[in-house]
Amino acid sequence: MRKQARKQRGFSRKARLGALTLACALALGCAAWGCAPAASTAPTDSGDEGAAEAPAVEPSDGYSDQLASASGYPTEGRFVDGVTALPDFYQNSEKNAANAEANQPERYTDRNGFTVQPVPADARGFNATYLNAENRGCTSCHTMENAIMSLPTYHRLIFFGYPTEQTFANCIACHSETYQGTNYLGEAVHSTHMGSAMFESQGGNCFSCHYNDVKTSTLKRWDDAKYNLYQGFTDVTAEEAQASVSYDQTTITPAENRFFKTVKDEPAEWLVDDANVDPSIYENWTVSIDGDCENPVTMTLPEMVEQFGTVKQVMKMDCTINGVGQATIMQSEVEGIPLSKVIEFAKPKAGANIVSPIGSDGYDYAQMPIDWVVDNDAILVTKMDGEVLPNTQGYPCMVWVYNTSGGNFVKRISNLTFMTQPEDALMSQVYLGEFADDCTGEVYSKPNSAVLNYPTGVVLTGDEASPVHLEGFADAFNEPIKKIEFSFDHGATWQTLDTPNNDSKYWTYWRLDFTPPEPGSYLLNIRTTSIAPDGTDHVCQYDTQFMFTVE
Known part of the structure; x- marks a missing residue:
């Protein structure tokens, strides 16, 4: 694993200097508009006879152009009369190039060892200068994992096994009206940030997290x-890209790429060391088969295996x-006791x-x-x-x-x-990924897709840069995938991967x-279509977007 870079996940030095310059300009501007305290006119007792006299105070209605000397233009006379001076100092390409050089995007090494450049370089330094891009968005300041643990x-908690970056997208469902109807994400984020000394000390404001859509x-x-x-992406049409795409439905998630999600027990009671699985827990574990049934019984797991047998199945787990673009998903070959046999018994x-499966931690809403x-x-x-079954997997x-x-696992x-x-409540706790995004009112991430072998913003060199090899998933829980589309030109043209006879x-x-x-930065848009139960096409309201830079 590459050495972790010492990049502060907050406001960059360039941004701090820019903010300081802006603050100074604003302070001077306030003075010019009569907002600053009036300068004292009383004589001083410094005793320094060589000291220069204090400048006369300008009238309160006076005006001083605070950027006159900074612009390089003649400081007196009409602007239109000084145009002959422009060719001597005013620059185009040189000025843009200098600003771009002074605002090269920052890079860091993530916890998986990948070099990441979250913002593309551009010919003018536009992204840093006018978008303040490196200082906006959740993960410009912190990882989502540490943010949650610091509450x-x-x-x-959810930790990815794949190197995909976890973002606020994994917060949308639980904090939506369609999930619990309280503790909305916007309210939670605003209240914890706007009153945060850390956020305020770094100059955080509304635009740290938001974009003003003028339309x-x-x-x-x-x-x-x-x-x-962002500016600086190299767009490539689908015809020019000629990407090679394929798919299967049999790929198994490697053990190191399985995601981890905590149970509801106290953390001190969690089983988290997969290297030390205690066989006595399995041997003595009991399951109570109870409720509205004729043959209630409590059995140990070995007794259940003997009574009902086991089956092997390849199955996916896609978290609700x-x-x-997130990676709370995996597919494995699992072996266990068929519940159909338990129900029959x-x-x-x-x-x-x-039938309600209830966990020992009290999880009882499945x-x-x-x-x-x-x-x-x-x-x-x-x-x-x-x-x-590993400790970390239950x-x-x-x-x-299937x-x-x-959410039902x-x-x-x-x-x-x-x-x-009641009949109308039968499916109320069967989770099929249909939580809505409160910002749009539409189902948020069904169908869904993501890149799984790299984090967004990854920098690729050598053999990894040509060709660039990406792997990922598409899924819609109970809906088969109809097609996956890929675009390298911001969605202007698409290359389609049809997935006939898909099995949900x-x-x-x-x-x-x-x-x-x-060489340069590229943006991949992924658009996924599934087939809804009524036979209509179901397209995710958001494209998955993945950035990478090649050298």
């Missing part, structure tokens, strides 16, 4: 808008809150229509219709990729279900409880090879 109250007169999230505002009572559990081949997983047992999000099952619910039980894992025509 004054407890918050559950709609609204403040949008900077991270949603930034890639469409997986945001646009338990004999649900007449009218019983729900109720599913019995028919859904059977039709989607749910299993109580005890092994993953031929090994005992050891000793965890429910997995065509369902990770309950860890460390203690109960399988049968219930009777598995993720769609794509691979792309692209040879950049020249």
